[in-house]
Amino acid sequence: MGPFEMDRAPDFPETFAGLKYDSVDENVFHSSEDKMSNMKHFLMEPKHDNIAVDSFLGLGMENMGIGSNMEEFSHGFDFSFLPDYGGLDYCSTQDVEAGLELEILDGFLDEVDEVEDIYASHNLSSIETEVKKKVSELDGDPYGLMNFSSETYSPRISGSIGLSEWSKETVPNAESKNVSSDKIKDSLDTHCFYASEDDRKPLSTFISSWGKRGKNRKKNLRNTACSRLNSSGRRMSSVSYDFRPRKGPMKKYIQTSTENTLSDDDQLTSSESEDDISVTNTSKSRSDRRKHQRMWTVDEVVKLVDGISHFGVGKWTDIKNLFFHSASYRTPVDIRDKWRNLLKASYTEKRNDSIQAEEKRRSGVYPIPKDILHRVRELASLHPYPLSKSLSFAHDSSRSLSISRKKKKKNEY
DNA sequence: CTTAGGG
DNA sequence: CCCTAAG
Structure with a gap:
């Protein structure tokens, strides 16, 4: 300490x-x-x-x-x-x-x-x-x-x-x-x-x-930082976790007190920094920069569903501001991606139960409650979403191969 | 900057 | 989750 x-x-x-x-x-x-x-x-x-x-x-x-x-x-x-x-x-x-x-x-x-x-x-x-x-x-x-x-x-x-x-x-x-x-x-x-x-x-x-809180809410999106990092090329491995824009104090602290940075780093950033550092040391080309993946809690899913039911599909900035105002790490894009996955999940569940249950048991991820998935399906039918085009074939069994492939790719972000 | 799509 | 293109 x-x-x-x-x-x-x-x-x-x-x-x-x-x-x-x-x-x-x-x-x-x-x-x-x-x-x-x-x-x-x-x-x-x-x-x-x-x-x-x-x-x-x-x-x-x-x-x-x-x-x-x-x-x-x-x-x-x-x-x-x-x-x-x-x-x-x-x-x-x-x-x-x-x-x-x-x-x-x-x-x-x-x-x-x-x-x-x-x-x-x-x-x-x-x-x-x-x-x-x-x-x-x-x-x-x-x-x-x-x-x-x-x-x-x-x-x-x-x-x-x-x-x-x-x-x-x-x-x-x-x-x-x-x-x-x-x-x-x-x-x-x-x-x-x-x-x-x-x-x-x-x-x-x-x-x-x-x-x-309230300082730089919406500005916290990483877009600019990412692109800047792209152009600049790489970063020092010692501060590998600093790929995200930081406030002044952070940077300053790293520069001044180097000896403390290490132990401090371990404590403060926990798995996040750990992950980044380990990756950076070996192959910095791999997932060089990837936001720490936060599992979506059922709570957040509920919030998302609520948001869509109130704002409609596509108003992701609004949803973010209202329902995820406190969650700085959920960008509108993240929310949209999650909705995309939810749609997929709702359809795949409807299609098959045994395979899905098995997959969930294996992944150890808590399944999305059925009622939520039902709401998702309702909203999906209510608000047309472009992705539904590719999901529509989920009803035929002819393309089941393609579906299973997609299911494997699906990640519960 | 916000969305839509693809990776 | 990342990245890019288009509005």
Whole structure:
């Protein structure tokens, strides 16, 4: 855990407690208690009012003397966590209380994987401003996500709601500010519950995530970076994971502290960097640059289906913005590709069951729930998709050979 | 930049 | 998931 002074981690609660928090509600900080539980309690406190949250989110930050203690504050965090997205996602999928919490939570969790986020956590001042920005962003959510609820996510709405009603719900309104305050608090609670579940994921993870959010959302598409890399040729293997555009702090950090980069790299980028490095060392021509493949969770598939049912096929940017707003790694193209695969899957499943079941058993990938596949098929018939041309023959048995070949090529991205 | 298609 | 072409 070298570079970030793990030994200092235990100091964190004291450090934080040492800050002036006069403006913060008293019962938020149970002054006694031990170490992290103190902090967790602060965030998990179910009864705390919005003042506490606002203070924490930076609205009261300037009163906390953060400026002078900033360095110590950030160093108190434990950066040794690994972006265990799968586990977290599992948790999030279990809690489908409301679509909002899911969305927000997703946002927090997704960007845990963003390496730059970790480095961002070194700069609390920027976080402070960014968090403020984030709060305002939430308040003024252009899509009214705070009020969003689809029939899939909201158990309260048992029946299917019409599109008109749905869009009405998503339209920003005057109450959105009030709602968002509560929602932020709720998401805080929810999120911190997960944080407490796994000690490897310290608060810095989420705090830094907040700081990053809303900065360069749509610009995060890798198109330009990829083409630039093509022209430039190759990259150093030591920074092989840096094929994606990074923020300033990242680059700077690599250059300055070389000795720490290695151990840090292992911790922060986990399988992603590991994969890239191993590949680069051997044959850099192979999958030189390939975004780390994230498995599509059933949750995401549901979101995709919802998005298509609401926007229609082809509006992938809209779908991305609304349903995958928090998932920075799902580009509109990714979403479209997934839909393509879903279509294929829906038809292939309809065609044959035994072969498919076997294949799934072998791949060990959880199958897409049948109801989802049904929805996919419905949408497919509803919205014509060019690919349906090549899928149409899925009904005849004459071209079964070609189909099986395609099935083999199919990857569950 | 966003989509559609093919790799 | 990547890459490219076309609008």
